[in-house]
Amino acid sequence: MNPIRRAAAWPSRVPGGRDGRRLLTIALIDRIGSGLWASVSVLYFTYVAGLSLGQVGTLAAVAGAVGIAGAPIGGRLADRFPLPRVLIAVQLLRALASFALLTTDHYALLVVFCALGGLGDRAGNVLTRLYATRIAGPDRVRYQAVQRTVANAGWALGGLAAAAALALGSAAAYRWLLAGDALSFVATALLTLRCGEPRSPSRKVTDSNSPRPTTxxxxxxxxxxxxxxxxxxxxxxxxxxxxxxxxxxxxxxxxxxxxxxxxxxxxxxxxxxxxxxxxxxxxxxxxxxxxxxxxxxxxxxxxxxxxxxxxxxxxxxxxxxxxxxxxxxxxxxxxxxxxxxxxxxxxxxxxxxxxxxxxxxxxxxxxxxxxxxxxxxxxxxxxxxxxxxxxxxxxxxxxxxxxxxxxxxxxxxxxxxxxxxxxx
Known part of the structure; x- marks a missing residue:
């Protein structure tokens, strides 16, 4: 039995219950989209956007540098606001950044959009991991292992689909792969709407008539x-x-x-x-x-x-x-x-x-x-x-x-x- 079916066949054994199973589906869709785009991004910027090798390298470096800030920003927001809402906002940011790449070949704009996508990507990784940690509780290691297995399978599926699309050898194929990546973020945002807020020690609700502790x-x-x-x-x-x-x-x-x-x-x-x-x-x-x-x-x-x-x-x-x-x-x-x-x-x-x-x-x-x-x-x-x-x-x-x-x-x-x- 392949890992995706195995995970789906464990409804009573996957920590986190229904939300835990939803998060596995979200991880699968997210990584399929990433597999579609990651393997062809350099080729897209080279053959479709017409960038030079130096420009592609600079673009990747800037996106990576900006993305570093995504992890601490996402973590800090998750301690202050409902985690599913923050995660949805990040997924929509990634979707908008990907769709925006389709609208221009202007170098400065491509750098900005890639930087926003990198920021959302690193924030999304931390937020997804934090959500998994909170819903799985003491079973967090086993749950993360199942999630990583499903994510790797999704990445492989996306990569295979990208390889098949590249056989067409057209600019339209590259654009469709980028659009598929963007749509995967929209799909994960919609699925996250159905996820409940996990218990968080850092966000507590108190009686409005009682003294409010400020921690x-x-x-x-x-x-x-x-x-x-x-x-x-x-x-x-x-x-x-x-x-x-x-x-x-x-x-x-x-x-x-x-x-x-x-x-x-x-x-x-x-x-x-x-x-x-x-x-x-x-x-x-x-x-x-x-x-x-x-x-x-x-x-x-x-x-x-x-x-x-x-x-x-x-x-x-x-x-x-x-x-x-x-x-x-x-x-x-x-x-x-x-x-x-x-x-x-x-x-x-x-x-x-x-x-x-x-x-x-x-x-x-x-x-x-x-x-x-x-x-x-x-x-x-x-x-x-x-x-x-x-x-x-x-x-x-x-x-x-x-x-x-x-x-x-x-x-x-x-x-x-x-x-x-x-x-x-």
Whole structure:
């Protein structure tokens, strides 16, 4: 049974009840739309909008830089307003930004629209994750695993549809793919209208006749321990850059493996995540278990670096074997880190400022999108020793995070206390 049907067949086992199942549908539709657009966006700006290579690179960089702000902004808004309403607003912003791209080929406007889309994308990721956390409660890790499985399946479906559309080789095909992405955001907004407001410790309703407590929630920007955790998690997210940049460039420039291996390894990554993310999630269902997984995660990153380095020393068959092993090890690291990050980022945050804290944690993945390509291209330029250093650096960071989390938990979940003031 495929992952989407499996998730649909678990109505009594999916945490969050009806809203939990709706969120899985939202994730599927969202990722189908993303799969339609992500794989052809550079081609659209090149062949339809007529931008140069430098202009496309600048556009992507600006959109990524603006998008970094989306995570903390979305998290902060979610602590102050009903979460479904904020999520709907973000989805509509993404839809408008995508539709707007169809209306112009003016470079400045394209940059503005892409920046707005990037802002909405990063905010939407944090808000969706926060909603899942609140509706799933203690089962948040298992639910996030199911959601990620469904999202990966949706991404693959969108990518396949995009590949089929590109066979037409026309500008109209590119425009229809972009329109499909925009419509997916409209569809998710409509579905979110039916989602209820999850229980939130940071938003409480009190009797209008009773004294109203005003709570000053903890500020994640003043929580040095949590910020240090986010910094280490930024490093652990580098597996994403390995698949998007590292493997294709290494195969093309420093390996004797055939160039056609690169897309096959990306498919392997997707298949493994769909097949094993949910089963692996059970090993990180508690905070202590998630912390313990940092040890095997460290080993997976280190061995992945070794396999990448070894791929440069053999003939074609040996290089292919080592690269496949590296892809499997980095995929294992990706799945383990996802499980760990889902649990620790929530467990280390205070209930009264969950949205704000998860918004700051969202910066880890956003920052990695800028730092990651530089890190892997540096490893490639250095050669096999670069990959050994790359894997070792992340492995050491895993152990630093393990110690950091242990110290945090030993002193309680908060290093910054909340303040409550009663108004009479």
């Amino acid at each position: 000053i929630p903890p500020n994640p920007w003043r929580d040095s321990t949590y910020l240090a955790y986010v910094a280490t998690d930024t490093v652990l997210f580098l597996d994403d850059a390995v698949f998007k940049v590292g493997l294709p460039l290494w195969i093309a420039h420093a390996s004797s493996a055939p160039h056609g291996l690169a897309p096959l390894l990306l498919v392997l990554n997707n298949v493994l995540v769909v097949a094993f993310q949910v089963p692996l999630a059970r090993f990180g269902a508690t905070t202590a278990a998630a912390r313990a997984l940092l040890v095997p995660l460290s080993a997976a990153f280190a061995l992945g670096g070794v396999a990448m380095a070894a791929s440069a020393t053999g003939e074609t068959d040996a290089a292919t074997l080592f690269l496949t092993a590296a892809a499997m090890l980095f995929t294992l690291a990706e799945m383990l880190h996802a499980t760990i990050s889902w649990e620790l980022s929530v467990a280390l945050a205070p209930d009264s400022a969950q949205g704000a804290y998860l918004g700051v944690h969202g910066l880890a993945q956003s920052a990695q999108r800028s730092v990651g390509p530089l890190a892997v291209t540096t490893a490639i330029a250095t050669g096999p020793l670069g990959w050994l250093a790359f894997g070792s650096m992340i492995a050491v960071t895993c152990m630093i995070q393990r110690r950091l989390v242990n110290d945090r938990l030993a002193h309680g979940p908060l290093s910054v206390a909340s303040i409550t003031v009663s108004e009479h």
